[in-house]
Amino acid sequence: MEGLSIKTSRQGLNVLVRPAKREDIPKIVEVSNSSTLPNEDLGFGASTTSPFRDVSRLTSAWKDPNIVRGEEVLVAEMDGRIVGCVTLEDRGAELELVDIDVPRELQGKGIGTRLVQSVENRARSEQKRAVTCGTSRNAQGVAWKSLPWWQHLGYRITHEEENQWTRSIGPGAREIRMRKDLD
Numbered sequence: 001m002e003g004l005s006i007k008t009s010r011q012g013l014n015v016l017v018r019p020a021k022r023e024d025i026p027k028i029v030e031v032s033n034s035s036t037l038p039n040e041d042l043g044f045g046a047s048t049t050s051p052f053r054d055v056s057r058l059t060s061a062w063k064d065p066n067i068v069r070g071e072e073v074l075v076a077e078m079d080g081r082i083v084g085c086v087t088l089e090d091r092g093a094e095l096e097l098v099d100i101d102v103p104r105e106l107q108g109k110g111i112g113t114r115l116v117q118s119v120e121n122r123a124r125s126e127q128k129r130a131v132t133c134g135t136s137r138n139a140q141g142v143a144w145k146s147l148p149w150w151q152h153l154g155y156r157i158t159h160e161e162e163n164q165w166t167r168s169i170g171p172g173a174r175e176i177r178m179r180k181d182l183d
């Protein structure tokens, strides 16, 4: 795991990506709850049931050092403050980036990009073929707003599917699956 502080090219932000710790739980919940407007993701994600939305649920789900539901939790830290969170799942030849959040007031400064780069570096160091991820399309056929951001970062759509997660969102929702092949 990288532990070096890396200066992003944008606005000279000094962002450290590190494994999360149990004591980070309240801040992680704050980040998860502040990355979207209330109800903005209705129809796009079953966020209300996520352990990341509630301190006591996340505390119960937490397995030391930094595992939740089999996913590894990393945080982005800037000036000692937690400013982002990402979760990962080992899928053999690929590393799945399950979820990523940056608080709304800090979006657009390069923190999310830095988190994704860190995940890609981690995948490379483990000789993974690709980083994979997904976003949703609601029942009306509208893609979640992060889709162009993923594409900007080099993620290409492989297919769309219905699965357990999309069924938890509701009928007609689909997951847009993406991947970025690593060198």
Ligand SMILES: CC(C)(COP(=O)(O)OP(=O)(O)OC[C@H]1O[C@@H](n2cnc3c(N)ncnc32)[C@H](O)[C@@H]1OP(=O)(O)O)[C@@H](O)C(=O)NCCC(=O)NCCS
Binding pocket: 010, 035, 036, 099, 100, 101, 102, 103, 106, 107, 108, 109, 110, 111, 112, 113, 114, 134, 135, 136, 144, 145, 146, 148, 149, 152
């Ligand atoms: C998606 C999210 C993690 C991105 O984090 P962020 O810190 O705002 O992203 P960044 O500041 O690193 O993005 C900046 C880069 O993306 C580009 N970008 C931003 N929005 C874009 C868009 N809609 N389309 C294309 N490119 C976009 C910027 O031009 C910039 O590119 P550059 O670095 O080449 O100049 C954050 O917005 C978030 O938490 N959203 C709510 C939760 C969410 O949607 N998570 C993803 C679920 S699939």
